Amino acid sequence: MADLPTKLLVFTDLHLVNQGEDIIGLDPAARFAQGLHHALSQHPDAKRLVLMGDLTHQGRTAQYERLKTLLADVPVPVSYLMGNHDNRDVFRKLFPHAETTPSGDVQEMVDLGETCLITLDTLDPNADPAHSGALTAAQLTWLQNCLAWAEGRPVLIAMHHPPVETGFPGMDGIALRDPTELRVILNDYPGLVHVICGHVHRTISGHANGLSFTILKSPCHQQPMMLGAADTDHSVDEPGAYGIVLAGPAGFVVHTEDFAIAEAATPLRDPFSG
Numbered sequence: 001m002a003d004l005p006t007k008l009l010v011f012t013d014l015h016l017v018n019q020g021e022d023i024i025g026l027d028p029a030a031r032f033a034q035g036l037h038h039a040l041s042q043h044p045d046a047k048r049l050v051l052m053g054d055l056t057h058q059g060r061t062a063q064y065e066r067l068k069t070l071l072a073d074v075p076v077p078v079s080y081l082m083g084n085h086d087n088r089d090v091f092r093k094l095f096p097h098a099e100t101t102p103s104g105d106v107q108e109m110v111d112l113g114e115t116c117l118i119t120l121d122t123l124d125p126n127a128d129p130a131h132s133g134a135l136t137a138a139q140l141t142w143l144q145n146c147l148a149w150a151e152g153r154p155v156l157i158a159m160h161h162p163p164v165e166t167g168f169p170g171m172d173g174i175a176l177r178d179p180t181e182l183r184v185i186l187n188d189y190p191g192l193v194h195v196i197c198g199h200v201h202r203t204i205s206g207h208a209n210g211l212s213f214t215i216l217k218s219p220c221h222q223q224p225m226m227l228g229a230a231d232t233d234h235s236v237d238e239p240g241a242y243g244i245v246l247a248g249p250a251g252f253v254v255h256t257e258d259f260a261i262a263e264a265a266t267p268l269r270d271p272f273s274g
């Protein structure tokens, strides 16, 4: 019998705010706590939790302290990524044990056995346009070294800013800047690569620019289905979600779970049980 795949739980765009504040009337901490409890109770066999950036809404100390409290009982290792709403320096002070590279970027390579997870820190505090993402030459060199160590095994790349266009021009305008070199590096890898991102606050998947990708939505507020929207300030209260990645020698299967819907659903009789 084939080995069971390695299971990862993935949350993106938590946007934690200060106590008493909200985002379009929603409490991001309550949403994340609900989703995290659902994920951990439904998937006790998960090996790792991956948080894909925009951990906080304004990068403030109190907001990272709230994150620490929310993660206090998580029984598995956590991979942290930075998003455009984060503050790398503040995060690193509060989470000194988070993996970083010598360049100071919050990113890591995780050997999952038959596969590898590589996280990339796309936060650019001086971004132009604001909120867009970037990778430095040092990060791309680090990535190339990681890919060499992966030796052809399936590789999951986790990064906050998508390296592909999504059809939302406003969000595409603040995606990863200059993605060509990253695409070339990943396209040249001799094994399978799948890219998983956040940032857009909507579930999207596809294969573009030579990359297969999945974008996950937030546990809190979402991007409405307004293809062609030229701005970025639309947020709606659609159900929050987290991702479940099954990683194995065949590659990666990405599920999404709308946890509030799942909790409210009434279990039905199995129609195949006779």
Ligand SMILES: [Fe+2]
Pocket: 013, 015, 054, 083, 085, 199, 200, 201
């Ligand atoms: Fe976000």
